[in-house]
Amino acid sequence: VTGVDFSPAMIAAARSKGSAATFVEADVREFRDGSHYDLVVMLCEGPLNTLGQGEDAVAHALAVLETISEHLAPTGTAVFTALNAYAQIRAMRQEDVDAGAFNPVTMQARYANDMVTKAGVQTVCIEERLFLPSELVAMAFHRGLEITAVYGGTAGNWGQRTLELD
Numbered sequence: 597v598t599g600v601d602f603s604p605a606m607i608a609a610a611r612s613k614g615s616a617a618t619f620v621e622a623d624v625r626e627f628r629d630g631s632h633y634d635l636v637v638m639l640c641e642g643p644l645n646t647l648g649q650g651e652d653a654v655a656h657a658l659a660v661l662e663t664i665s666e667h668l669a670p671t672g673t674a675v676f677t678a679l680n681a682y683a684q685i686r687a688m689r690q691e692d693v694d695a696g697a698f699n700p701v702t703m704q705a706r707y708a709n710d711m712v713t714k715a716g717v718q719t720v721c722i723e724e725r726l727f728l729p730s731e732l733v734a735m736a737f738h739r740g741l742e743i744t745a746v747y748g749g750t751a752g753n754w755g756q757r758t759l760e761l762d
Contacts, residue, residue, distance in 0.1 A: 600627050602643075625659035632669040638676040645679045645724050653702050653725040654735075661739040674741065680748075681726035682761045703727065729759060 597617035601607050607621045620627065624643040638644055643660050647653060664674050681703050692698045698705050703726045708719050733743045748759035 598629070598631070598633070600624050624663050625656065627663055628666065631667060632672070633667050634669050634672045636664050636668055636672065636674040636676075638664075638674075640677060641679065641724065642676070644676055645726075647704065647723040647725055649721065649723055651723070653704050657725060657727075657732075657735055658739060661736055661741060665740045668741070677749075678727045678732055679724055680759075680762075681728045684726045686761060 597615070599607075599610055599617055599619045600622050601610070601619070602621065602623045604621055607619045610617075610619045620629070624638070638660075644657060647656055664676075668674055684698065684703075684705055685700070688698045688700075693700060697707060704723060705726060706721065706723050709722050710717050711720050729746045733746070736743050745756075746759055747756050749755055749757060
């Protein structure tokens with residue numbers, strides 16, 4: 597088992613649990629260890645969805661999918677979550693587009709989020725890429741991956757259910 601995260605704090609937290617797993621501090625888009633894994637898992641608004649400020653969303657997603665493709669064993673399975681663009685599109689208004697909170701061309705959402713840290717509450721600007729299922733399937737195919745199923749779910753309520761618009 598190998599865990600990869602770009603956050604030193606997350607790597608430290610994982611190591612503190614006493615697992616025999618290997619934990620690597622790295623940007624998943626650049627991670628290459630020459631190994632092939634039977635299972636690749638990326639969850640919870642992880643590297644597929646979270647962007648750096650002003651980052652090219654398509655190049656970002658393709659780089660993440662390339663890493664999966666390079667590390668997945670020939671008969672392996674990848675499981676990942678992606679933010680549902682249908683829900684975001686339905687929630688957005690023209691005022692959000694005008695204010696720069698949502699870009700309907702790149703499917704990027706930007707918002708401020710208050711996070712509690714050891715230093716206190718800090719406001720962090722979040723930039724995320726949202727996906728339509730059809731485009732994610734096409735992007736994965738472009739990187740040599742085959743999507744065999746797409747399911748719907750929400751945080752805390754995952755399962756093999758039909759994808760919903762919300």
